Amino acid sequence: MWKNILAGVLAAAIVGTGAYPQEMTQEQEPLMMFASFAEDKQLNVEEWTMMMKRKVPAEQSGEIMERILEQGQHQEVSHEETAQAEKWIVTNRHKNKKIVETYSMISPRNMKNKAELVYSIQGEGTSSLTQDLFLSVEDVKSRYFSKSATIFSCLKAVSNGIIDDVLVYKKFKDTLDVATIDEIDENGWTSRSGWTDKWAQSIPSGKQSMNVQFATRTLGGETNITIGTPIITAEY
Template identity: 50%
Template sequence: MKSVLIGLLSLFIVGIGVDPQKTAGEETWSHQLDEFVSFAEGEHLEINSWTITMKEALPTHDLKSVQRELRAYLPEGSIKKESNRNANKWTLDGQKTEKLVEQFIVILPKNAKESPELVYVLSGAGTSTLTKSKIDNYVQDVKSRFFSKNVGIFSCLKAKSSGIIDDVLVYQKFQQLFNIATIEEVIEPSWTSRSGYTETWGNAIPLAEKKMNVQFATRTLGGKTNITIGTPIITAEY
């Protein structure tokens, strides 16, 4: 079961076969992140990091001009090129402030029938970086420069407990709060992953014969439990 889930996530990571439904409003991502933060704080969890991710197909003829524009946007950024059996990947990393990091990823599928994709990730550490106005400025600026108004925008939050907690109980609270129907789960001694669907949020991707738009994962290490929440997937894994 775990290998099946990892295989699915691998497809999402390289951007092959993902066709998210568009969000119902401009502020869906912001609302999701606010709700995740409120939930984590209500469970007395320490917030480690968060990410906002935008992802959209790119017309092939735009690739070179987009790369030039990305370099102009992050002139001090570092460029990395990678390749696997599914795609070539061009990554531009840049740090806008001491605590906020931006990353652009251009995914070039090796299957000629698949469209190239552009991914943008804005990330921060701890609660001190969760300034809504600043995050919104970055997201809206990048969206207007490089994406269409229908771009998929995803949220992800990582938090940890001060000790080992009952991850089943915490997930049940999360499930009830957001009215989530659990679709698939993997339970191991120190690691769990649950996928589900809720009408609370608009993004969704196909999973077997159903739709999924939220993941809730836990890992217990060193006497502490780490929790990661992502919509529709744990997008920090891009």
């Protein structure tokens, strides 16, 4: 009980006066829980990422890109054409905030194949996790993705020294009620996948479903921790 209260207090402190845990959507909760856990264990949050993917009919890709470009707030636009596909990458770097938004669209020349739209937003530290940020992500979701679209969340943190990754994972497991499905341990690198009832989104893993991954890597006298749902989408 006290762990849940502490996580709620930390999450409220992270997002300031705007967003509280009971006001968050299921897509926002995992990232805030990861950040709260890192703050509680005195880990330095280096960066976080949220990502959405969608397959769209190739003939609709041009219209969608026009709508994205019409927003008029993007600082960088790249366009590439090959014999197989057309690729757009649109980037918006927020002023005075360490936040970067990216849209990418790969549209195949063969109209029988579907195009892929990917939206990602990433930031540095917990100070960039604000209510306005989450409102912006919800707006993008409603404009270009379905209500049921999965949001992939990932957070990277680092300790000031080498720590016991087994103990840290146990604390993470206890905090979020994670049932471990699979574990890999190879020379200073570990990866664990599991299931928690804290949020609904998941992907199949053999005969089971998984919705959280926890990875650690020890390098140069410090331990790097990467947490993701339903899978880790960044390199670690």
